[in-house]
Amino acid sequence: MPNDHSLWDLAHRRRSVRQVLPVEIPDETIERILEIARWTPSSYNSQPWHIVVVRERLAELWDAIEAAGRQARAGRPVEHFINRLNGYRGAGAVFFVFLDRAVVEEQVRTTSYASAQRVEGWALEALGMLQFAIWLAAVDAGLAASLHHFDSEEEAICRFLEIPYPRFRLMGTMPVGLPAHEVAPPGRRPLEEIASFERWQPPAESTP
Numbered sequence: 001m002p003n004d005h006s007l008w009d010l011a012h013r014r015r016s017v018r019q020v021l022p023v024e025i026p027d028e029t030i031e032r033i034l035e036i037a038r039w040t041p042s043s044y045n046s047q048p049w050h051i052v053v054v055r056e057r058l059a060e061l062w063d064a065i066e067a068a069g070r071q072a073r074a075g076r077p078v079e080h081f082i083n084r085l086n087g088y089r090g091a092g093a094v095f096f097v098f099l100d101r102a103v104v105e106e107q108v109r110t111t112s113y114a115s116a117q118r119v120e121g122w123a124l125e126a127l128g129m130l131q132f133a134i135w136l137a138a139v140d141a142g143l144a145a146s147l148h149h150f151d152s153e154e155e156a157i158c159r160f161l162e163i164p165y166p167r168f169r170l171m172g173t174m175p176v177g178l179p180a181h182e183v184a185p186p187g188r189r190p191l192e193e194i195a196s197f198e199r200w201q202p203p204a205e206s207t208p
């Protein structure tokens, strides 16, 4: 596949690739992805995030996540969870994306005109942009990624990474590697349904 680096191409080529094959990801690639992420916008440039990249301790980490996931699902089916984990196990690097609640709380304290809920919402918007930046940067580097939410396993992950919890909340986990197989695009709503020009227009009725 030609590695066209245009934004047009990256936007269309990015997929949720949940089964990745091992690949050694060099320091320069990791640094480039992080540098692109660093320029993500955030409300008042608050940058309420921290990213932990794991490459060396992945086997141990996946085992810890699996143990926490099995415990959280005691008595309930685990197959879907284990299949997902097995797909991620090939990753050459995993980006753990955290919201830094201390930064958000400081912004809540110093912002008089917006509610705490609004300020928190802005922080979540910024985290979403950060994750998208990491995702596109990974694709730009010829790699594939996905975004997973390990809610029941969050505390176990924080313990493993030695990151203070609950100051830092795990927003997303992004395993990066080589695609194990091609993923068909899941499709999108048509443009005329999601956008209007000059004023809102309801989508044209489909004739029966």
Ligand SMILES: Cc1cc2nc3c(=O)[nH]c(=O)nc-3n(C[C@H](O)[C@H](O)[C@H](O)COP(=O)(O)O)c2cc1C
Binding pocket: 014, 015, 016, 017, 018, 146, 147, 148, 149, 150, 185, 186
């Ligand atoms: C906010 C958000 C949360 C997501 N959470 C998960 C998740 O927990 N597990 C997962 O496998 N995919 C997750 N995804 C990926 C979506 O399922 C995926 O982006 C969507 O189906 C479109 O597919 P595409 O990414 O290949 O275009 C998430 C995506 C977003 C933006």
